[in-house]
Amino acid sequence: MVLFKLAWSKRYPDVSWKIIRKLSVCYDNMIHRCYTKTNKDYSSYGGSGIDICKEWKIDRHIFISWGLQNGFTLGLEIDRINNKFGYNPNNCRFVNSKEQRRNERRNKINWEEKTKICPRCGQIKSWECFTWDKKKNIPRSHCKKCRVEVEKIRKNIY
Numbered sequence: 264m265v266l267f268k269l270a271w272s273k274r275y276p277d278v279s280w281k282i283i284r285k286l287s288v289c290y291d292n293m294i295h296r297c298y299t300k301t302n303k304d305y306s307s308y309g310g311s312g313i314d315i316c317k318e319w320k321i322d323r324h325i326f327i328s329w330g331l332q333n334g335f336t337l338g339l340e341i342d343r344i345n346n347k348f349g350y351n352p353n354n355c356r357f358v359n360s361k362e363q364r365r366n367e368r369r370n371k372i373n374w375e376e377k378t379k380i381c382p383r384c385g386q387i388k389s390w391e392c393f394t395w396d397k398k399k400n401i402p403r404s405h406c407k408k409c410r411v412e413v414e415k416i417r418k419n420i421y
């Protein structure tokens with residue numbers, strides 16, 4: 264991890280090092296979700312076509328600077344405003360995890376029309392295309408078709 268404490272404290276003298284390190288961890292997690300095929304969340308991110316904008320992808324420091332200028336603080340997580348689109352300054356914000364879950368559900372499940380957006384194929388499909396999560400009483404994450412593919416990735420058939 265190339266992060267120079269001195270350089271950062273000069274640029275952002277009022278920001279604690281802990282916050283900068285957290286943003287750096289947030290960056291690593293985002294990179295792994297999108298580009299590390301063995302990551303447990305890969306199928307819902309990189310495997311579903313979720314990308315990171317070029318600027319952030321090539322430079323951790325640009326992302327951290329953006330985070331500091333856009334309200335990041337301890338306890339917050341990065342959130343994509345529209346789940347159909349990837350990680351970029353126009354589609355991201357920081358929210359607490361409760362807000363994030365609410366946003367995820369709102370974006371993906373349409374209760375009135377009984378449809379849901381599958382995170383892998385990105386298609387809006389009727390609830391019948393999903394297996395049902397009886398515990399949470401909502402359709403499961405991926406559509407039945409994508410579920411087969413996701414299972415394959417999990418079992419490393421590819």
Ligand SMILES: [Zn+2]
Binds near residue numbers: 381383385386406
């Ligand atoms: Zn799907």
